Amino acid sequence: MALYRMRTFIICPNPAMDIQAEIDSFHPGQPTRMKSEIYFPGGKGIHVAMALEELGIPTTLAGIWGSENGDQLQKRCMDYYPKINISGPFVKGWNRSCYSFISKNEWHDTELLGAGPKVESKVYEEFIREIGENSDTISSVAICGSWPSGACLTSTQKIVEFCEIHAIPVFIDTTGPQLINALKAKPYMVHLNRSEVCKMFSADFQEAIALLGEQCEFAAVTDGKEGLYLRSKKGTIHANVTLDQKVISTIGSGDCLLAGLIGAHYIGLGEEDSSKRGVACGAANCIRPELGMLNKTDVDLLIKQSYIA
DSSP states (O other), rough: OOOOEEEEEEEEEESSSEEEEESSOOOOTTTOSSEEEEEEESSHHHHHHHHHHHHTTEEEEEEETTTTTTTHHHHHHHHTTTOOEEOOOOESSOEEEEEEEOSTTTTTTTTEOOOEEOOOOOOOHHHHHHHHGGGGGGEEEEEOOOTTTTTTTTTHHHHHHHHHTTOOOOEOOHHHHHHHHHGGGGEEEEEEEHHHHHHHHHHHHHHHHHHHTTSSSEEEEEEEEOOEEEEEETEEEEEEEOOOSOOOOOOEEEHHHEEEEEHHHHHHHHHHHHHHHHHHHHHHHSSSTTTTOOHHHHHHHHHEEEEEO
8 A cells, every 4th residue: 555645754663552450459369340441543663653653753663463452452552543554464463452551550550561472483574565666755764662572573673674775764762682783774763761771781870872872873861750862973861841730650651752853753753852742742641641652742842851960
C-alpha cells in the first residue's frame, strides 16, 4: 500500500492490549479481586505512533498482529486516531495482554507484561519489504519494544542496515540482544532509561551515556523526574520540564518522550528545542488518564515550561 506523503514509520513488533486495573493489594497464595479494569491499545510502538498522530505527524503503525485479537487491537487504535495508517503481518495466535495496577500502596504502577504470539524467525522481512516499497515517502523509522518469541535476534539490526541503504534515519527503543546487535549498524538515535543504560554498560550514569553515544548519532537517556540527557558529538544536553499538574501515571512517558523527539526531527528542530519538546511530551503523558497517550494542548503548554538545565 503506497503511503503517498512523508510520514513516520513506527514498528511495534509486540503490540499489546493494556489493561489498567485497580486493586487494594496483592496477597500471595490468595485470590486478588480487581475493583475496575480499563482497556487501552498498548506496546511501545503503539504509544509512539498514537502520540505522533496526536501531534499532527502523519504516521504508519506497523505491527505483528495476532490472528485471534489483532483486528480488535487495530480497531482500538483507530477509535482514538481514525487517520492512522496501520499495516504489518498477521500471525497465528494472540497479541499479548499487559496489566498495570492502580493501588494506594507499593503495588501502584506495577506491570505484568505478556509474551505475545510465536513468530517465524524472519518476520522482520515483512517490515523491510514495506519500507522498501515506500522509501521515498518515509521520513524516519522507529523500532520500539520487544520482539515476540521466535523472532531472529538480529531483526532490529537488519532493518537498520536496510534503512541505511535508503538514507532513512532509525530511532530505536529496545534492550537486550536486539539492541546489542542493532548498535553494530550505528542507528540514528537510541532511547533508554537510566537503569537500562547503566546495566547495559556496567558503568555509572554519565559514563554509560557517553559509551552509548559512541554507538549512535544521538543517545537519548531518560532519568525520571530529572528529565532527558541527549548525547551527540557536540556534547550532552540536559533538558527538563516544570510539571505543576497532578501525575496520574508515568507508564508510557518514555514512549511519548521518544515521539516528541521523532516529531522534532520531522519538523527540523535543533537539538535544544528537540530536547525541550521531548520532555514536554513525556510530561504530557503523565497527566492524561489513558495509558501511554498525550494531549497536544498539554504539550503546547509544557513546551513553555521546559528548559535546558
